[in-house]
Amino acid sequence: MTLKRRTDRPKLPGTFHRIWAASAVSSLGDGVYYSALPLLALTLTHDSVAFGLMEAVTLLPWLLFGLIGGALVDRWDRRRTMVIADLCRFGLLALATVAVLGGFLNLAVLIGIGFLLGMGGVLFDTASMAYLPELLERDPDNLQRANSRLQGAQRALDGFVGPPTGSLLFALGRAVPFVTDAVSFLFSSLMIRTLPAGPKKAAAPKGSILKDAGAGASYLLHHRFLLGLTLRPAVGNFAFCGVGAVLALYAHDTLHLGTAGYGTFLTCEAVGGLGGTFVAGRLVARLGSGGTLTLTAIVEAAAVLGVGIAPNAYLAAAGLALVGAAMAVTMTIGPSIRQAIVPDELMGRVSAAARLTGYSAGPVGALFSGWLAHVAGLRAPFLAGAAILAVMSVLAARLTSNARVDAALAQAGRAAEESAAGSALPAHA
Template structure:
């Protein structure tokens, strides 16, 4: 194991499986509400932007700005999560998001919004989100037994999809059609209630330091060294970053694809997202079953292939129903990918290093998203939205082949997760 540490696993009162079940339920409840707020916002933000401008570069730039904080702050926020109580970090982050998006709702009511104001708000929300999401991921191994990691990750993916897409998407578009400020005010309420629900997760969730307190710089270096010394994690991070860039080429333009290429209205755009949410739910529930029936390597590569085929087909589809079903297939496949990668991270990374390693991972992976969004906007300006979906699909198919061959030497680790990290 690369790197040493002066920390050990957090001391938390266990009280049997029933206590852990209750903790998971509170975490799932909080995640459901915060993801509902996210889902409303992720539809309302591009719709508000599209009501201000139809410039594809500015629309894609808004998506890039939302993810830019992961490139700038993910590593630092990951180190922060390893120094503080993770539940408290989530609580404060959700309250902060409630204030930020609530303020935006008031500005929309006052008709005082510009595209640049949306950029600023997206940047602020993204910065706080790096803390909230890193802390939530770090909490998972503390609230579920080790043999239930894949199931717990599937449940978290389910509530994320239900909140963000299945409910949040349609609710965001419908409330935006009523009046533009309404989805942002609902978004704020969702974050506030999510913060309150975290109070139900009792226990300590801060890694206990057994030696001298290390500086932030030293702790960051420790996380980077561990990741660099684990060949499998490095390869998975590279694949995830490439996948994020390739998919975001097209996803950043989804609102323009829906409104201009398949001619949906602003209200029905949420229904389009609803089909994607349904696909995501299917993916979340089938991922654990697929990994029990087949090797994780096979399921991972097969899912990436499905993602690529879906976007390639969307590039030529003219029927809204067909396009929606294809997007649902993409959502199902990408959720399976996320469940597998999330479970491997939880199994491979030691708890006391998890926040820092996850921060480095997300700096690379989520930092690729704004790059993909901006490239997608530029390509759409020159070639059109449909061409961008085709390019994205082909890139994902090429990535699937690369993943299959690159993981050939790690089949035992991937399929058994036997190298699971412990301090």
């Protein structure tokens, strides 16, 4: 049951195209917002600590609220959760627009709005990851194709179209980008509102929310295959966030890129990422999902090494594009497998626990690389990151091999059949 492309595969349902459209418009709004945010902040302060705080608030909601959010998503109707989260984010950005137009926006308000938007993002992202298997009836092939399309739209609009659009709109007026992002959330909520409701959940006694959150983390920790699947992006984030922490300095001091050149340099990763979403299905069809995960781990290690030892910006940019492509393939396949394996009643919590594990490694990697660059030079974090990713490629070959993927999918299928058979039995007095 490895995630391989079938020749007789059914088309993705029309309902998926609605959630795809909602995601695409929302990604465009995010790209506009995150490019305009630092421009607005520059009108308020030039304090680097303040900019660090704004960056931190994008991650804090996951660290503080991720597991609780997953538990809430498993209790609530997932479609309704997405709609409400988007409406709340629309309202927050409407308030931000009023604050900008009224001239009473300050840094504390901006950081607060960013944190609350992140909280809404935790609920929306977790609910959407849990809702997609419901919509596609947990079909592994369709899940892989759907995640590939969602990733492609996100990278194209958030990475390419959104940032320059945000800068242009900010030039027209400081409030314009925030109005645009607010409208994108409103559109997304209305589109998702038209989707079918998920299956009605059986009433169950509501215990401690912390206990429920812990159950999702425990399931992940005790499922050997899922734990291996989760450690892969965690190790990757340690290396990639470490590289990202010094990338601007490396590009300026070692590759001698100016501001315009650095922007083009970063775009190469987005170009590679977009390409990765298109080739993911073909790689899985040829190598199997486990083999593809091993291949992308090897490519990531080699590409990061290539960026770190590149003698010029052109070769470094090529390495960065390969990094983006391999990451995109991994981010398409990994969630698809998890969505096909995890029981529906745990989907939100396990997804949240997996993402929290991955996100938590990033700041540690950034701090480590900052120190390493200080004591050993700007190329050192790339060499260390490549070594870490090379070790991960060996582990990936064992922990997420085709045989292990097949076994995990087969076990999940048997468990689902047993659960369905048990629910079909008549109740005894």
